[in-house]
Every structure is written in structure tokens, then in C-alpha cells.
Amino acid sequence: MSATRTVTVGSSHGLHARPAKLFVEAAQGTGVQMTLAKGEKSVNAASILGVMSLGVEKGDEVVLTAEGENTEAALDALEEFLKTDHDEA
Amino acid sequence: MPPATQSAMKGTGIGQGIAVGPVARMSPPPAAPADATSTLNQEQESARVNEAVQAVSADLTARGEAAGGQAQEVLEAQVMMAQDPSVTEAVDAKLAAGKTAEYAVHTAFAEVAEQLQALGGYLGERAADLHDVAARVVAALRGEPAPGVPDPGHPYVLVAQDLAPADTALLDLNQVLALVTIEGGPTSHTAILARGKGIIAVVGVKEAAELTDGDEVIVDAAHSAVTLAPSQEQKDEAAARIEQRRAAQAAPITEGALADGTPVPLLANLGSPENAAEAVELGAEGVGLFRTEFLFLSSDTAPSVAEQREAYVKLLQAFPGKKVVVRALDAGADKPLPFLNDAEEENPALGLRGLRALLASEEILRDQLSALAEAHEATEADLWVMAPMVSTVEEAEIFSRFAHQHGLKTAGVMVEVPSSALVAEQILQISDFASIGTNDLTQYTMAADRLLGSVAGLQDPWHPAVLKLVKEVGAAGAATGKPVGVCGEAAADPLLAVVLVGLGVHTLSMAPAALADVRAELLHHTKEQAEAIAAAALSAPDAAGALEAARTTAAAHSAE
The missing domain is CATH 3.50.30.10 (Phosphohistidine domain)
Incomplete structure (x- = not known):
């Protein structure tokens, strides 16, 4: 059972350094197995090295895929995270 | 013993x-583990890795909490890397092949680091973090103290x-x-x-x-x-x-001067506008060297005039009515910039660097001078500009012309190459001032790479050969009536600062932390005594001898 969600990234510096770390923490916090994909490349959403290696920039479209139980709540949380600008603070 | x-x-x-x-x-990093077959089974080795990673993570987290701020962010990111699934998978694959925990961690982290390095940029820099984490985990597995x-x-x-x-x-x-x-x-x-x-x-x-x-x-x-x-x-x-x-550190801040009242303005070396406030607090009477590389180092293309202007305004605003000497972009050798010089050079220190590189990419120099002129217009500071690594009179002349064309009145040169010290008088007939960069001047005079530990013994600005070149520039300043400063590390050494003043240097620029010591030392010597100390250093056979001669002469003065 898997569910996907396509999101446009809102963080002004994309998913680099600090926002990448916060994203991975959020992904780990959901307890759900998820992948993050940009174009052809898909990585484990709980891997900071994987997430950073995607080189996600502001305005990029990314696809979240969740496996198992409670996928909707987890996808909601990460979608909200990706839409928010985390470089403001 | x-x-x-x-x-x-x-x-x-x-x-x-x-x-x-x-x-x-x-503690030094642990020696690389040998590729030995484990005597334990895979589960036992896996448990050892987990335990070591947990211990290292806890240690890094605790250090981060104690340090706070940026250090904490760096350390927390290291913890995440230590626990990263891609690293864990790579370690598990090695363990499945029967390797020891130490070897699996060492090689798996190195493989992931290599992949990161290939990606370059920010991720490439994180490769060093992974090596550091791996060294910590290997040390923990062996029960050795954590490296670092x-x-x-x-x-x-x-x-x-x-x-x-x-x-x-x-x-x-x-x-x-x-x-x-x-x-x-x-x-x-x-x-x-x-x-x-x-x-x-x-x-x-x-x-x-x-x-x-x-x-x-x-x-x-x-x-x-x-x-x-x-x-x-x-x-x-x-x-x-x-x-x-x-x-001495708590002594009141006075303007730099010798014992007889001869003024020796003490200026700050700065690498970004953020440090200006601290310099003012420590008594800097202006800026003798503002390095502009920070604006360029983090980008693949040169920053725009507007971006540069903003940074310069921020700097100049901290020094209303004071002198601020800004050095044009000094790229090449130890700080290469892809958009200025991408040629492979066998001897980058002798290659297309400093002003040479700027003249090869004129628009970068022109943009920088425009931004500086605009910032000058908008602020109250007395802005001087200087060219890095000038080696001929012609270069000095071209730079002055460019600066004047952009409305910058005071244009000078850095004396870092022996040739420009030797023709300093001809240069100062054209340039408005000279500033001696003693680090590079020493490197080029002694033919000793300043980044190479094996020839560090030759890298000593006390060497009489270097002092003699400083004297040439000081004499040229006196002959032409143009100011001569020093903005290298030598100015931060209090007794050497006295020697430099004795050789005819008018201003000294240094890291702000050194200002108090230099200020206190200058107050112990008159102009005449500084000249005598300089003469003693000049006639010594080597750097150690020059220091010794300067000390002896200075001590004789204070005994008088």
C-alpha cells in the first residue's frame, strides 16, 4: 500500500544544509517509511545525505511516496513542511 | 633525558x-584498520557498530549543547550523518561480507564520502565531516580516546x-x-x-x-x-x-604613537564588514587592509555591483571620517576563483594572480571600483583603494588610471613582490601610497612557499633581506612624500613593529587583537631609538640574529 504526493518546494534556499536537516528530522518523526524524488532520482527521506544529494531548489517539484500505515498523516506533515519557507527565521 | x-x-x-x-x-586520527576477516559473527559486529555510533552521537550531541550556536548546528549535522541510512546500508554490506566492524566503518564511510566529493560544492565539503565521524567511530570501537x-x-x-x-x-x-x-x-x-x-x-x-x-x-x-x-x-x-x-591590555586606548609623540596610526586588517565594530572597540584608527575576497569566494560568478556596494557601505559606515584602505580582489595561488583564472599553473604563486588576474578580466575590476565609488559617495569614510601583487611601474600606473576614472581619488599599491620594493620610488611617483604585505614579500624574497611547513624556517619577516626591502620602500616614501604602511603579519609583532617604524613605515595595520600589545610597545621607544633598533636588525646575518640584535639594542635603551 503506497501513497504519493507532488509538492512545490517553498524554502528560499531549497533543501540544503539547515532545511535539509529539519526535513529529515520531520521525516524520521513520522515513523513512516518514505522516499523523496526529484525527476528520475529517488532517495530515502530519512537520509540527510540522500536528501542533500538531490540538490532541491526553491520552486522544484518533488514527489513524496509513503509506504505502510498512516501514510496520509505523514504525507500531510511533510507536504506542509516543504511548502513553508524555512530560511526566514 | x-x-x-x-x-x-x-x-x-x-x-x-x-x-x-x-x-x-x-589525539591523532586512528590508524586505518586492516582488511581482516572477523572472528565474530555478523550480528555481533553489527551490535558493536551500533553501540559505537550511539556513543559517538551522544558525545557529539553533548558537545554541541555545550557549545551552542553555529558549532551546535555543525555537530548535530555530524550526528545525523553518523546515523544516516545510506551509511548504515554500506556498513551492513561490508559486515555481511565478513569484515570487522572497524574495517566496515572505515571503508563504508570513505565510500560515501567519495560519492559526496564527486557531487562537489556544499556536499563535497561535508565529505571531511564524514571522515571525522568515521575516525570517531573507529576510535570508539577500539576503546581509544576520541580524535580531535x-x-x-x-x-x-x-x-x-x-x-x-x-x-x-x-x-x-x-x-x-x-x-x-x-x-x-x-x-x-x-x-x-x-x-x-x-x-x-x-x-x-x-x-x-x-x-x-x-x-x-x-x-x-x-x-x-x-x-x-x-x-x-x-x-x-x-x-x-x-x-x-x-x-597593558586594560590600558586606556590612545592613538598609536612613539615615546616622543611621533604618530604611528594603528589600523585594522578586516576580512568582512562584520568585524568592524570589534576593531573600533579595540582602538583601530581606521582600516589598513580590507580584504574583499569574502564577496567572491562562495560564488561561481562575480557578485553584482549592487551586491558589492551594499557590503562596502556597511564597512565604510563603521569608520566615519577615518581612513579605510580596500584591496581590490586578490585571487589566485592559495585562493583560486574559477571565473578569474581557470588555467592549471605549475607555480600558481608565480602565475596569473592579484592585479595580473584582474587586468586579464578587466570588467571584474571595473565593477569592483564602481561599487566602491558608489559606496564612497554614500558614506563619510576616507576611502583608499589598492592593487594586490603589483610587480611593475606600468601595473601601478594602469591601476591608478582605472581608479581615478571611477572617481576614486586615492589609489595605491601593495608591495609584495621584491621588484616593486626595488622600484618603489618610481612607483610612488605615480601611486598615492604603498602598503607592504610582509607575508608575500617574505615568501617571494626567500623563495619559500608560505603554506609549506618544510620551508617554514625561511618564512620569517625578521630576515634582514626582507627588512632591507622594507627600508627601500620607506626611503621611497620619504623621497616622494607619500605614505607607506605595513599590513602583513609582521605589523602585529610589537618589536618588529618598532623596527618597521624605524625603517620609515608610517602606519601599521594588523588583526585587531594585536593592537593593544603594539600600542604599548611603541610607547617605549623614540623615533631615534626605533631607527637604531632597525639598523641593528638590518646588519644581522639572519632572522634569529636580527631579532636578537633588536632585543639587545632595545634593552640597552631602556637601561639608559
Whole structure:
């Protein structure tokens, strides 16, 4: 059972350094197995090295895929995270 | 080796401080594990890895919490890397092949680091973090102390082979009394950082390799010496000097001058506008060297005029009515920039760098001068601009013409190449001022790479050959009526500062942390005495002899 969600990234510096770390923490916090994909490349959403290696920039479209139980709540949380600008603070 | 009667170990002192305390050694990275087949089963090895990763993560987290701020962010990111699934998978694959935990961690982290390095940029830089985490995990597996800066729980004298910039940045200055490195010279990055932060340091002390944790030492930067197991008398003398120096640091801030009132303006070397406030607080009477590389280093293309203008305005606003000398972009050699020079050079220090590179990409120079002129218009500071690494009169002339075309009135040159020191008079007939960069001038005069530890012994601005070139420039300044300054590390050495003034230098620019010591030393000598001290140094056969001669002459003056 898997569910996907396509999101446009809102963080002004994309998913680099600090926002990448916060994203991975959020992904780990959901307890759900998820992948993050940009174009052809898909990585484990709980891997900071994987997430950073995607080189996600502001305005990029990314696809979240969740496996198992409670996928909707987890996808909601990460979608909200990706839409928010985390470089403001 | 007889204990308690040690003669002092010699190195190169940074600054004037003295400190007494117990040694704590920086642990070296663990030796690379051998590719041996494990005698344990895969589950047992996997459990060992988990336990070690957890221990390292807990240690890094605790250090981060203690440090706070940016250091905490760096350390937390390291913890995440240590636990990253891609790393864990790579480790598991090695363990499944029957390797030991140590070998699996070492090679798996190295593989992931290599992938990161291939990606370049920010991720490439994280490769060094992964190597550091791997070294910590391997040390934990072996039960060895964690590599890196020690944390003995009390103030200590840090003894290290050399420090990586990241180690220096993370030093807890409330715990580190002084720093002793076995390698490195006076212009190594460690020395420059120590000087910038005002850390008492002696670098390049070969014999310090014999020091062990808990040894009591006196670190005497002013005399470039480290004394093991000092006597009570030596400790008392050190305590008196620590007190004396505290008093000098607390002395009221006055304008730089010699004992007879001859003014010697003391200026700050700055690398970004953020440090301006601290420099003003420490009594900088202006800026003698503002490095503009920070605007360019992090980008693949040159920043726009508007971006540059904003940074320059911020700097100039901190010094209303004061002199601020901005150096045009100095790229090449140890700080290459892809958009300025992408050629592979066998000898980059002798290649297309400094002003040479700017003249090859004129629009970058023109943009910078435009941004500086706009910032000057918008602020009250007295802006001077200078060209890096000028070697001919023609280059000086072209730079002056460019600067004047952009409405910048005061344009000068940096004297870093012996040729420009030797034709300084011809240059100063055209340029408005000269500023001597002693680090590069020493490197080029002695033909000794300033980043190479093996020739660090030749990298000494006290060498009479270097002083003689400074004298040429000082004399050219007097003949043409143009100001001559020094903005290299030499100006931060109080006695050498006196020598430079004796050689005809008018202003001294240094890391703000060095201002108090230099200010105090200048007040001890008249112009005439400074000239006598300089003459004594000039006639010495070598750098050590010049220092000795200067000391003896200065001591004779104070005995008068």
C-alpha cells in the first residue's frame, strides 16, 4: 500500500544544509517509511545525505511516496513542511 | 633525558602572551584498520557498530549543547550523518561480507564520502565531516580516546600536530590557555587564526611531540619558547608577566604613537564588514587592509555591483571620517576563483594572480571600483583603494588610471613582490601610497612557499633581506612624500613593529587583537631609538640574529 504526493518546494534556499536537516528530522518523526524524488532520482527521506544529494531548489517539484500505515498523516506533515519557507527565521 | 632541568623548546611565538598550565594532547586520527576477516559473527559486529555510533552521537550531541550556536548546528549535522541510512546500508554490506566492524566503518564511510566529493560544492565539503565521524567511530570501537580537541574538564595547554580550521573554530577559549603545534610556521592558517582570536600560541615546536597529557608547561609566545616542568622561580616570573600584560591590555586606548609623540596610526586588517565594530572597540584608527575576497569566494560568478556596494557601505559606515584602505580582489595561488583564472599553473604563486588576474578580466575590476565609488559617495569614510601583487611601474600606473576614472581619488599599491620594493620610488611617483604585505614579500624574497611547513624556517619577516626591502620602500616614501604602511603579519609583532617604524613605515595595520600589545610597545621607544633598533636588525646575518640584535639594542635603551 503506497501513497504519493507532488509538492512545490517553498524554502528560499531549497533543501540544503539547515532545511535539509529539519526535513529529515520531520521525516524520521513520522515513523513512516518514505522516499523523496526529484525527476528520475529517488532517495530515502530519512537520509540527510540522500536528501542533500538531490540538490532541491526553491520552486522544484518533488514527489513524496509513503509506504505502510498512516501514510496520509505523514504525507500531510511533510507536504506542509516543504511548502513553508524555512530560511526566514 | 634528565627531568626538571629542561631547556626551553623553541618554535615561533604568535603574539606576546604567556601562559602556564597542564598539557592536553590532540589525539591523532586512528590508524586505518586492516582488511581482516572477523572472528565474530555478523550480528555481533553489527551490535558493536551500533553501540559505537550511539556513543559517538551522544558525545557529539553533548558537545554541541555545550557549545551552542553555529558549532551546535555543525555537530548535530555530524550526528545525523553518523546515523544516516545510506551509511548504515554500506556498513551492513561490508559486515555481511565478513569484515570487522572497524574495517566496515572505515571503508563504508570513505565510500560515501567519495560519492559526496564527486557531487562537489556544499556536499563535497561535508565529505571531511564524514571522515571525522568515521575516525570517531573507529576510535570508539577500539576503546581509544576520541580524535580531535580534547576535553579534560579543566583549563589546559593544547598540544597538536597542527590544527584544521574547523578545530580552531571550535576551540573553547575559556578552556584553552595556550596552543602549541608541532608543525606549521608563522604564516600558517593556524597561526593567522590564533593571532586573529588572540590565542597565546607557539607554532612549529618539533620537540613538543614528546609532551604528554598532564605535563606542566610555560608557553611563552613573546620568546617563542615552551618550557617543560618549570621551576617555582620561572612560574613566578610568568605570573608577573601575565599580570603585566593584563594591565597593558586594560590600558586606556590612545592613538598609536612613539615615546616622543611621533604618530604611528594603528589600523585594522578586516576580512568582512562584520568585524568592524570589534576593531573600533579595540582602538583601530581606521582600516589598513580590507580584504574583499569574502564577496567572491562562495560564488561561481562575480557578485553584482549592487551586491558589492551594499557590503562596502556597511564597512565604510563603521569608520566615519577615518581612513579605510580596500584591496581590490586578490585571487589566485592559495585562493583560486574559477571565473578569474581557470588555467592549471605549475607555480600558481608565480602565475596569473592579484592585479595580473584582474587586468586579464578587466570588467571584474571595473565593477569592483564602481561599487566602491558608489559606496564612497554614500558614506563619510576616507576611502583608499589598492592593487594586490603589483610587480611593475606600468601595473601601478594602469591601476591608478582605472581608479581615478571611477572617481576614486586615492589609489595605491601593495608591495609584495621584491621588484616593486626595488622600484618603489618610481612607483610612488605615480601611486598615492604603498602598503607592504610582509607575508608575500617574505615568501617571494626567500623563495619559500608560505603554506609549506618544510620551508617554514625561511618564512620569517625578521630576515634582514626582507627588512632591507622594507627600508627601500620607506626611503621611497620619504623621497616622494607619500605614505607607506605595513599590513602583513609582521605589523602585529610589537618589536618588529618598532623596527618597521624605524625603517620609515608610517602606519601599521594588523588583526585587531594585536593592537593593544603594539600600542604599548611603541610607547617605549623614540623615533631615534626605533631607527637604531632597525639598523641593528638590518646588519644581522639572519632572522634569529636580527631579532636578537633588536632585543639587545632595545634593552640597552631602556637601561639608559
